[in-house]
Every structure is written in C-alpha cells, then in structure tokens.
Amino acid sequence: MSISSQRFARLLKQALNTIKAREDKNLEIIQDELGHALGRKNGSAVRYWRKGHIPADPEDVYLLSQALAARGGLTQHQVEQFLRCTDYPNAAHQVAAQICEHEKDVVQERSVLLELQPFVVGPPITDPRQFYGRSRELERIFNNWQGVPLQNIALVGPRRSGKTSLLHYVRHITTTPTHRLRDGQRADWLKEPQQYRWAVVDFQDPRLVKPQFLLPHLLRELGFPVPTPCIIETFMEVMIDHLERPTIILMDELAAALAAPELDMAFWYSLRALVNSYANGRLAFLLTSHTPPFEIAADVGKPSPFFNMFNLVELGPFAMDEARELTNSSPLPFATEDVEWIIKHSGSWPVLVQLFCNERLLSLEKGQSDDSWQQAALHHAKPYAYLLE
Ligand SMILES: Nc1ncnc2c1ncn2[C@@H]1O[C@H](COP(=O)(O)OP(=O)(O)OP(=O)(O)O)[C@@H](O)[C@H]1O
Ligand SMILES: [Mg+2]
Incomplete structure (x- = not known):
C-alpha cells in the first residue's frame, strides 16, 4: 500500500x-x-x-x-x-x-441555540426552526428541481413579504438534520439533497454587484476552483467543466444587481448561455424581486432574454393555518380571542403576525391584563400598512 x-x-x-x-x-x-x-x-x-x-x-x-x-x-x-x-x-x-x-x-x-427569540421582527429568518408555513410555495419551488432540466424561479413579493427568509430556508432545509428542526417540520423536499450544490448571492452587498468579487464568490460557494484571472470567460470555463451535479444559484434582490452598471448585458447573456447551452439542464437560478424580473430588467434598460426563462412564484400572506401555527408557538400561550385578533389585523402577513405576537408576548410577560398591547401593535404596524391595502 x-x-x-x-x-x-x-x-x-x-x-x-x-x-x-x-x-x-x-x-x-x-x-x-x-x-x-x-x-x-x-x-x-x-x-x-x-x-x-x-x-x-x-x-x-x-x-x-x-x-x-x-x-x-x-x-x-x-x-x-x-x-x-x-x-x-x-x-x-x-x-x-x-x-x-x-x-x-x-x-x-x-x-x-439558547438565544433563539420566540418571535422575529425585522431581520430575515435564518434558523429553520423559526421559519413557519409557506408549504405551497415550497412545493412549487422544489417541484422545479426534481429532475432535469432544473427550472428557474422568480420569487416575487412586496417588501417584507418574506422573500429572503424563504430563500435561506430553501438553501438549508433539505440538509438540516431533524434534531435541528421543530417536530413535524418537513425536510424531504429533494430525493438526494446531498447531490445538490448551492450558491447564495445577496446583491445588497455592494461587493457582489462587481464581477471581480461576484464571480469568485459564486465559484467558492459552489466548491469550484477559482481561476486567475477570474473574469467572465474563465468563470464560464470552470462552470462548464464542473456542472455534473444539480447546481442552484440563489440570488436575492435582483433590482440591486440590475441597477449596477458593472453587471451589464454581456453578463446576463453569459448566464443564459450557461443555462441553455452548457449545463445539460443541471443549472438553475432562483431570484427574488418585488416585480417580475423581465419587467425590472426592461425598466432599467437591460431587457436580457435571461429574464424570460423564469417561473413566477408569488409571495403573499401566510395561509390561515400557517399564521395560526406561528401564533400558537408562543412560549406563553395566547387566549383564543388574542389569536383571532392577531390573525384578523395582520392579514396573515408574516412580518405583522411576528410583530403582533411579539407585542402580546411582551404584555403577558409584564402581567398586563388590558388591551394596550393592541394599540402598541397597531402603532408599530404603520410602516407595513401597504401590505394590507
Ligand atoms: N416563513 C416565515 N416564518 C416566520 N416569519 C417570517 C417568514 N417569512 C418572513 N417572516 C418575517 O417577516 C419579516 C420579513 O422577512 P424577509 O426579510 O424575509 O422579507 P423580504 O421580502 O426579504 O423583505 P425585503 O423586501 O425588505 O428584503 C422577517 O422579520 C420575518 O420575521
Ligand atoms: Mg429581503
């Protein structure tokens, strides 16, 4: 030997x-x-x-x-x-x-682990245990990735509808061990999750709208070698050489990428060529944006045909039972009328359910028995009034 x-x-x-x-x-x-x-x-x-x-x-x-x-x-x-x-x-x-x-x-x-908040108001959810609902959207998303060709998804929803939270969840849920999930939380969305390679890009990071940072970032995330120099041509070569396994690139905040002059038409054409001509159906993108990608792209003068290849998944409020599940997760149980008040006034939007639950929990912890928590909740919800219109 x-x-x-x-x-x-x-x-x-x-x-x-x-x-x-x-x-x-x-x-x-x-x-x-x-x-x-x-x-x-x-x-x-x-x-x-x-x-x-x-x-x-x-x-x-x-x-x-x-x-x-x-x-x-x-x-x-x-x-x-x-x-x-x-x-x-x-x-x-x-x-x-x-x-x-x-x-x-x-x-x-x-x-x-010990510091997980019962309710998260503001930042996106990154721990799968704090993520609720979205079973219909998850079903639709993962259906696109069960076999070749993998298909591209545009996750479209208003501000604060839960796009980034869902993107992180999609990235991690299929490989999160059961002991790091809530009881009964589904993780078996893909048949062979270990086979998939993932990359996440947050275009709100100012470095990642510049090709000299974005291209090596993508290759590192996917576990591919980074060539020198790492420019679009060498990036394409490495990608083409390594696309044997299903590969999914998750891009958050498309609008920020489209607003960046460095990510020009040639860049988006390259991604389209990778998907269509070289990947054998093994590469797909999931993008998040507030309006469908081809609309934003056309608005900013970058009407690349790359953006015509996306299936839309629209993100609205939680289904009623999903909003209830989150509300019922409170460490101090809420009375039925409080749960109903929260569902009704939040319109089942995740951010509002979280906010209202948080107010109710704080008031219970302080031993308050009046309904002043409802006034506080409605006051803090003002910035999200557009969700209820
Ligand atoms: N599935 C979920 N389960 C529990 N809470 C959620 C879920 N989705 C969203 N939220 C709550 O909604 C808030 C907004 O979520 P997120 O940041 O993901 O939205 P977004 O659509 O990416 O917002 P923006 O458009 O501002 O980037 C978060 O504070 C989060 O707590
Ligand atoms: Mg977001």
Missing part, C-alpha cells in the same frame, strides 16, 4: 470512529448511511475505501469528505489532509474551507 493510501485509510478510520463515538452508533450503520449519502445502496464502497483503496472518482472523494465533515468526523484541517492524500485535482485548501463552511454554521448555530 502506498503512503498516500495508508494515510487515507488512517484518516477515514479515524473519522468513522469519531462519528461512532459522537453518535453512539454501530460502525456498520454509519458506513451504510455514508454510502446512502453518496448515492449508493449500502456502505460496501465505504468498507472498501477504508481498507486503503482511494476512490477513483474525485466526486466520491468530495462527497465522502463532505459527509464526514458534516457529521463531525473530520475537521477542516483533516479534510484538507484527506483531499491531499487522494490527489484531489482542485486546490485542497479552498475546497476544504468550502466543505467545512456548513460545519461552521452548525457550530455557530449551536452557540446561539
């Missing part, structure tokens, strides 16, 4: 044993679960690799290190060593950082 194979076998065994100790599970079960995560029927490939046979396909190496890292079996440094002893073709350091990014989120999430 070569030194690389020995090192590979040692790291893999060590990772399996770490997972075994963390999860208190039998090694056979862990190997089967890893096999499933890599799209196989059982763990026989993992058993074979454990004996020092380095996987021939770099894709298997990538997925294996991702699965081991996600379960705490490998640290970022170990992922890098793991990739190096397999002669992984791409920059091991960068790929390891990308693979472990999710693990960092998990650690961060653990550290804030």
Whole structure:
C-alpha cells in the first residue's frame, strides 16, 4: 500500500470512529448511511475505501469528505489532509474551507441555540426552526428541481413579504438534520439533497454587484476552483467543466444587481448561455424581486432574454393555518380571542403576525391584563400598512 493510501485509510478510520463515538452508533450503520449519502445502496464502497483503496472518482472523494465533515468526523484541517492524500485535482485548501463552511454554521448555530427569540421582527429568518408555513410555495419551488432540466424561479413579493427568509430556508432545509428542526417540520423536499450544490448571492452587498468579487464568490460557494484571472470567460470555463451535479444559484434582490452598471448585458447573456447551452439542464437560478424580473430588467434598460426563462412564484400572506401555527408557538400561550385578533389585523402577513405576537408576548410577560398591547401593535404596524391595502 502506498503512503498516500495508508494515510487515507488512517484518516477515514479515524473519522468513522469519531462519528461512532459522537453518535453512539454501530460502525456498520454509519458506513451504510455514508454510502446512502453518496448515492449508493449500502456502505460496501465505504468498507472498501477504508481498507486503503482511494476512490477513483474525485466526486466520491468530495462527497465522502463532505459527509464526514458534516457529521463531525473530520475537521477542516483533516479534510484538507484527506483531499491531499487522494490527489484531489482542485486546490485542497479552498475546497476544504468550502466543505467545512456548513460545519461552521452548525457550530455557530449551536452557540446561539439558547438565544433563539420566540418571535422575529425585522431581520430575515435564518434558523429553520423559526421559519413557519409557506408549504405551497415550497412545493412549487422544489417541484422545479426534481429532475432535469432544473427550472428557474422568480420569487416575487412586496417588501417584507418574506422573500429572503424563504430563500435561506430553501438553501438549508433539505440538509438540516431533524434534531435541528421543530417536530413535524418537513425536510424531504429533494430525493438526494446531498447531490445538490448551492450558491447564495445577496446583491445588497455592494461587493457582489462587481464581477471581480461576484464571480469568485459564486465559484467558492459552489466548491469550484477559482481561476486567475477570474473574469467572465474563465468563470464560464470552470462552470462548464464542473456542472455534473444539480447546481442552484440563489440570488436575492435582483433590482440591486440590475441597477449596477458593472453587471451589464454581456453578463446576463453569459448566464443564459450557461443555462441553455452548457449545463445539460443541471443549472438553475432562483431570484427574488418585488416585480417580475423581465419587467425590472426592461425598466432599467437591460431587457436580457435571461429574464424570460423564469417561473413566477408569488409571495403573499401566510395561509390561515400557517399564521395560526406561528401564533400558537408562543412560549406563553395566547387566549383564543388574542389569536383571532392577531390573525384578523395582520392579514396573515408574516412580518405583522411576528410583530403582533411579539407585542402580546411582551404584555403577558409584564402581567398586563388590558388591551394596550393592541394599540402598541397597531402603532408599530404603520410602516407595513401597504401590505394590507
Ligand atoms: N416563513 C416565515 N416564518 C416566520 N416569519 C417570517 C417568514 N417569512 C418572513 N417572516 C418575517 O417577516 C419579516 C420579513 O422577512 P424577509 O426579510 O424575509 O422579507 P423580504 O421580502 O426579504 O423583505 P425585503 O423586501 O425588505 O428584503 C422577517 O422579520 C420575518 O420575521
Ligand atoms: Mg429581503
């Protein structure tokens, strides 16, 4: 056995044993679960690799290190060593950082676990446990990504309707373990979620409307190598070379991107060419905006045919039962008439349900028995009056 194979076998065994100790599970079960995560029927490939046979396909190496890292079996440094002893073709350091990014989120999430607010008023929801409803919209979105060609989605809704929250949820829900969800929260929207690659772009970040930042950002998010120089031509080449797995790029606040002079017509044409000519149906975009993309694009003088390829998913208020579920999640239960008041006056818009629930909870915590919380709630809701018109 070569030194690389020995090192590979040692790291893999060590990772399996770490997972075994963390999860208190039998090694056979862990190997089967890893096999499933890599799209196989059982763990026989993992058993074979454990004996020092380095996987021939770099894709298997990538997925294996991702699965081991996600379960705490490998640290970022170990992922890098793991990739190096397999002669992984791409920059091991960068790929390891990308693979472990999710693990960092998990650690961060653990550290804030105790501080989760019962109601979130203002910022987008980023923890899936605080996300409610939207089952019809999720169904429509994930239906577009069940098979090839993956289809493009424009998530369109007024300000504060919940677009960014839904975008984050779509990105994370299919790979969030059950113990980090509420009871009964659905996560099985995709058949093989581990196969999908994701990138998120927030165009409100002023750096990301400049190609010199945006293009490497996209490649890093997707775990692809970043060429030097990273310009649209080299970006396209890397994308074309790496689009074997389903790849979804989520872009928040399209209007900000369209307003940016650096993201010109040529840029949007390149994305269209990638989707239509090179991706074999394995690349799709989800954009958020206040009005349909082709309308904003035409308004700002960038009427690219890229924007004609989107299926609209419109975001309105919660369904009644979804608004009730959020209202009933209060740590101090609300009286039925309070729940009804909240549903009626919020029009079931998530931001208003959150705001009104928060006011009610604060008043209960202070032991107030009058209805002054309703006056406060209506006062704070004034900036959102447009949602109720
Ligand atoms: N599915 C949801 N579950 C619970 N709360 C939600 C949900 N969607 C939105 N909200 C609440 O609504 C508020 C606005 O959400 P978000 O920021 O996602 O909206 P947006 O449409 O992206 O707004 P903007 O147009 O200003 O960017 C958040 O404070 C959040 O708490
Ligand atoms: Mg937003």
